Amino acid sequence: MRIAFQGEPGAYSEEAAYGYFGPVETTPCETFEDVFAAVTSGACDSGLIPIENSLAGSIHQNYDLLLRHDLHIVGEYFLRVRHCLIGFPGVDVAEVRRVISHPQALGQCAGTLRGLGVKTEPVYDTAGGVKLLKASGERTTAAIASKRAAEIYEMQILREGIEDNPENYTRFLAISPEPVQPAAEAKTSIVFTLRNQPGALFKALSVFALRDIDLTKIESRPLAGKPWEYLFYIDFLGAIGEDTARRALDHLGEYALMLRVLGSYPKNKR
């Protein structure tokens, strides 16, 4: 199997691809759009895209791409983001004077870095920072990135799990040309729009509440260029192959101006 992901080799997305698919071949893509193109063209069997992070929020761009492409969500995966402090082999943490990484990773490790009394310098990418470090040969500099980035560039992990907030999860979605029919506990992701009327969302949610269907995510997003209209993202427990879910979606169709099922897939643990 060949799996497309966005980022440099050693990116957290690649780590998630191995975690979810097992030992597969991975194809690094420069942009999320390239990931969708690789799966649509058949160059890759599936793609793995981040859809939300517990600290940074939902990635709307990937919802846009899901709406623009005819691919299906076939699975989800939660990656616990564990940042590593990475240096040259043989270097001791006490020798480190300067740490480079993506600004978001530096921010998520600010407490640890203050404790070490090091200077920080932002670079464009976590795994890319390890590549830069290796090329520089600077033994008093370290980078923050995934464990896998350290392995790829044959560098040493000086410290593992240096993020200040351990509740740092990214949820990834697996996307494929063909839908799946989840056998066990399933989750379904939908996108819809409503008329701009008082109580419209309340009515829309009633189709789930009246059928005791559990929602696991709800998010509104102002519609581009239409200041008073909204897209809604909802995830609920159940598969569209089941009667209750199908009836709820039929019912929602009576209110929604647009309704699109992005996929039903096996629910994963966080």
Next chain:
Amino acid sequence: MRIAFQGEPGAYSEEAAYGYFGPVETTPCETFEDVFAAVTSGACDSGLIPIENSLAGSIHQNYDLLLRHDLHIVGEYFLRVRHCLIGFPGVDVAEVRRVISHPQALGQCAGTLRGLGVKTEPVYDTAGGVKLLKASGERTTAAIASKRAAEIYEMQILREGIEDNPENYTRFLAISPEPVQPAAEAKTSIVFTLRNQPGALFKALSVFALRDIDLTKIESRPLAGKPWEYLFYIDFLGAIGEDTARRALDHLGEYALMLRVLGSYPKNKR
């Protein structure tokens, strides 16, 4: 007035600070946490923080900081993100071979950049890229950043509005130690948690629907460390000084495990 923002001088947050507050003194801060600290300590009168972007989603970290600090939302501002291609004075667009910027900005201008047939190189920050460019003296390189970044570093705007999707807005919140009492059309932002019971959210929304209160934002966020509990973010039209809104919040208090009003403030246009 002295206003704290996160980023380098010339950052989009600084542009938003001038757009919202007018001609004020601005204080660049390294992190969002530093912005909150500057306002809490009194070093700055107010801060301006990004809370959501139309393409990139909500910035949960700033919701966390709002919950952890005793500051109030006193206003909102929508900044249309207009990327500029910035080069040395006297340079023509046709001479540009390489473009540097933050990966997100490069991604948002990918169409334009393909049309120009240039190479791209990611750097840590948009305004920071202009600073790097200036220092390098490379006349065939350009940077993507705000108009203001070009002015600060006395560089030339080669092209303005080069983003592929014009619907690129960032919503900012103004935060202050004291709340305001909005006179005209107001918006209120709240955060709450609910018991994990079927239909809990439906009940919670009924307190607004039954009183014809319009919601302008709803978002669920899994609670850190509690896989089946959620924080909800809601913005609604109205001020907590008004009877209807106060009654709705009293009613919501009957269901919510935690309920916090982040502020009532004048509604702004997008």
